[in-house]
Amino acid sequence: MYIKRIETTPFELEMHGALRWGKFGELKSIEHMLVKVEDQEGNIGISEAPVRPTIYGETRESITAIVQLFSTKLIGLSSDDEEIYNVLDSIPNNHCAKGAIDMAIYDLRAKQRQQNIVDAYAGEKNQIRVSYILGISNIETMLQEAKRVFANGVSVFKIKIGRDSQHDEQIIQALKTEFSDEVILYVDANETLDAKEAPARLEKLANLGVAYIEEPLPVHLIKEREYLRSLEILPIIGDDSCFTLNDLQRELQCNTFDILNIKTARSGFYYSFKMLEEAKKHHKGVMLGSQASCGLGTIFCAIMASQEGVTHPCELSFPLKLKTHMLQKPINYNNGFLDIHSLRDYKLLCEL
Amino acid sequence: MYIKRIETTPFELEMHGALRWGKFGELKSIEHMLVKVEDQEGNIGISEAPVRPTIYGETRESITAIVQLFSTKLIGLSSDDEEIYNVLDSIPNNHCAKGAIDMAIYDLRAKQRQQNIVDAYAGEKNQIRVSYILGISNIETMLQEAKRVFANGVSVFKIKIGRDSQHDEQIIQALKTEFSDEVILYVDANETLDAKEAPARLEKLANLGVAYIEEPLPVHLIKEREYLRSLEILPIIGDDSCFTLNDLQRELQCNTFDILNIKTARSGFYYSFKMLEEAKKHHKGVMLGSQASCGLGTIFCAIMASQEGVTHPCELSFPLKLKTHMLQKPINYNNGFLDIHSLRDYKLLCEL
Numbered sequence: 001m002y003i004k005r006i007e008t009t010p011f012e013l014e015m016h017g018a019l020r021w022g023k024f025g026e027l028k029s030i031e032h033m034l035v036k037v038e039d040q041e042g043n044i045g046i047s048e049a050p051v052r053p054t055i056y057g058e059t060r061e062s063i064t065a066i067v068q069l070f071s072t073k074l075i076g077l078s079s080d081d082e083e084i085y086n087v088l089d090s091i092p093n094n095h096c097a098k099g100a101i102d103m104a105i106y107d108l109r110a111k112q113r114q115q116n117i118v119d120a121y122a123g124e125k126n127q128i129r130v131s132y133i134l135g136i137s138n139i140e141t142m143l144q145e146a147k148r149v150f151a152n153g154v155s156v157f158k159i160k161i162g163r164d165s166q167h168d169e170q171i172i173q174a175l176k177t178e179f180s181d182e183v184i185l186y187v188d189a190n191e192t193l194d195a196k197e198a199p200a201r202l203e204k205l206a207n208l209g210v211a212y213i214e215e216p217l218p219v220h221l222i223k224e225r226e227y228l229r230s231l232e233i234l235p236i237i238g239d240d241s242c243f244t245l246n247d248l249q250r251e252l253q254c255n256t257f258d259i260l261n262i263k264t265a266r267s268g269f270y271y272s273f274k275m276l277e278e279a280k281k282h283h284k285g286v287m288l289g290s291q292a293s294c295g296l297g298t299i300f301c302a303i304m305a306s307q308e309g310v311t312h313p314c315e316l317s318f319p320l321k322l323k324t325h326m327l328q329k330p331i332n333y334n335n336g337f338l339d340i341h342s343l344r345d346y347k348l349l350c351e352l
Numbered sequence: 353m354y355i356k357r358i359e360t361t362p363f364e365l366e367m368h369g370a371l372r373w374g375k376f377g378e379l380k381s382i383e384h385m386l387v388k389v390e391d392q393e394g395n396i397g398i399s400e401a402p403v404r405p406t407i408y409g410e411t412r413e414s415i416t417a418i419v420q421l422f423s424t425k426l427i428g429l430s431s432d433d434e435e436i437y438n439v440l441d442s443i444p445n446n447h448c449a450k451g452a453i454d455m456a457i458y459d460l461r462a463k464q465r466q467q468n469i470v471d472a473y474a475g476e477k478n479q480i481r482v483s484y485i486l487g488i489s490n491i492e493t494m495l496q497e498a499k500r501v502f503a504n505g506v507s508v509f510k511i512k513i514g515r516d517s518q519h520d521e522q523i524i525q526a527l528k529t530e531f532s533d534e535v536i537l538y539v540d541a542n543e544t545l546d547a548k549e550a551p552a553r554l555e556k557l558a559n560l561g562v563a564y565i566e567e568p569l570p571v572h573l574i575k576e577r578e579y580l581r582s583l584e585i586l587p588i589i590g591d592d593s594c595f596t597l598n599d600l601q602r603e604l605q606c607n608t609f610d611i612l613n614i615k616t617a618r619s620g621f622y623y624s625f626k627m628l629e630e631a632k633k634h635h636k637g638v639m640l641g642s643q644a645s646c647g648l649g650t651i652f653c654a655i656m657a658s659q660e661g662v663t664h665p666c667e668l669s670f671p672l673k674l675k676t677h678m679l680q681k682p683i684n685y686n687n688g689f690l691d692i693h694s695l696r697d698y699k700l701l702c703e704l
Contacts, residue, residue, distance in 0.1 A: 024442065053421065053443045054442055054443060054444075055444070056444065056445070057418070057443050057444045057445030057446045059414070059417050059418060059421060060417075061413060061414065061416070061417030061418075061420075062411070062413065062414035062417055062418065064413070065411050065412075065413030065414055065417070066409070066411060066414065068413075069405065069411060090376065090406055091405045091406060091409050092406075092407070092408065092409045093408070093409030093445045094409045218598070219598075220598035220599065220601050220602040221601070221602075221605070222574075222602050222605055222606065223605045223606070246570070246571070246572035247572065249572050249573070250572040250573075250574050253573070253574055253575045254574065254575070
């Protein structure tokens, strides 16, 4: 069936508090986009595009414009046509816009077969262990947030570090004291560590009980990253260094990471599946990252997280940071696991 | 003096014919943007932003939107404030939008001192040898175009290759037959060669008299590119692999190129100066690339090309491809050289 219309719709959701990361990153409220792809029969696939100027250089305006530009080339193609990916590949960057078009088309294909996306694409794993991202704040606030989320059943925490090493160590110790071995802790340095000091910092984090670390060093320091990984102090997650399949291939050549962070928000389904295959072929671990996706984005992310080859807890709990929601029924985290089948009959709130 | 207003204005120019490159690249007409930065005294700095969706993922809409977003953070800053670069660095990609803001601010600073940009920033070199880009077309068309440009005094040609190796060799031979050793020929493969076949292809091109080659292999194949350069068959120009200062640092770590292609259109003046310094420190050659800049962009590019450390002919002749112009007085190429001082009193056509 042919693609007839592609549309973007902005939407807003409120958060419980701000999420802070890296040197300057901050997210205070959610201003995302819905991307809808309609075929000539009236079937509609819908996905969520996060808007992250400081990570991908995309704004609502750029997403609107690039989706409009792509739509001139996609309308008239069959929704199964591989040419779709040539069109999307013809323009670089614009990651979340392209990821959202891709996922909306996957959703459309499921709808054409009267299937929900979970039944259409879920993998072998029914129960996915979820992790929760603790943004940078004062110790008390971070601990309170962790307790609230732990009470909701989540027992894996990613702690954003890199603004103040003393503070980083204090919060890790506080969390270990509070939850002892009931929780898995890992950290995300968002490229903020110094290359010379990194080995010692990683030793210290390992001794504090941190399980693995995401992007310790600036991505362009490829030789230093290769060296740091070779020391095998802590497993390293590749995220900022692995936006695309091409990035991933470069990083695999240089062997800079141990666990690949796939984000469906930026690589869609088509390339996320390819990146997962590539990681498996190279015997790398795989996790799914959140990109602060709300309900709908989290469902797509969970479907990818249920695939064979995903080895680590996945960041599927961002909706717990939200005060207002996009799904009629909130996502349920049961003892720290997300039941993929509980997402089968999701419905968007009609006001979106 | 404080930045008071930042504006974008689209403009169109006609070309003599289409420019084709790489596997799919094609440019049929010019739809660029002017970026104007005004201070509280009414001084206005102006620069040109090319719009290249297939290279940088930017559209007119994305450039308009991101310049608007930056302007909310730049307005009120002194035009000399280093904070300007923190603001521009806070959002990745959007290369030509950021490059144009940067250059408009340099122009503004010159205007504040009642100087023209040439006197304010030109380097030691008065006469810059220019090269001309021959897009992919049939042999006869390419040869006719080369003759027309040669008659205008230009004797260095960059030939876009990579769609058909037989055709590539034919046009190089035809140009050599036509002009013998009066011309320097180099080629731009735009990442289209096969890694295994590349050494033999480079041997062949060297034997045909090609002086150097730009981006033979896909950028993400970093190990293959490192190896190909180490063979020293032909000097390699780094372009797609060196968009930013960070990219350049990665490439220098891996020693993948011999000559750096700096494009002021994408790195502005601030980062172009830094990239030039970095290249000099590593004893690399440097050339300036065109990005199909029209008159105003070519002036900024020529100023960078006049700096000490620029070692190779520079792509300053794109205006010869234009049927309509943005400058009142056309740029004059004298025996294949551009006299930087001839650009001192340039004026934009008032209809822009």
